[in-house]
Amino acid sequence: MTEPLSLDLMRDDIAAIIHIDPEEIGDDDNLMDLGLDSMRAMNLVLLWRERGVHLDFSQLATRPTLAGWWLIAKQRMDAMAEA
Template sequence: MTKPLSLDLMREDVAAIIHIGSAEIGDDDNLMDLGLDSMRAMNLVLIWQERGVDLDFSQMATCPTLAGWWQLVKRHMNEIAETRS
């Protein structure tokens, strides 16, 4: 079983895919400036889908920061919770 997605896990996944330490990524750092390209971002989408979070790549591209992506994740999780209640 895979770990549920968290901000820290997102940071670790991004760091691994761009080959830097997770401590080097701040919540508001532009991930494209740190070396994340669209192909790697699509790989992250697939990884996170396996953890139950279906993010839209076009939404991710509008705010390429961990803080921005975490907001998308929380919105997605809230939508799922609402449909289950």
């Protein structure tokens, strides 16, 4: 069974894909400035989809921070739980 998506897991996944330490990612840091490109972001979307959270890449692109992505993911997970 896969671990449910959390803020910390999201941070770890982003750090792993851009090869930096998770502590280097602040909640409000621009992920593109840290080295995340669109191909890697798409890979994260696919990874999180495997964990059951269906995120829209175009929505994430409008908020390229960990805090922004977590807000989108949390809203999506809450909506799924209510359905």
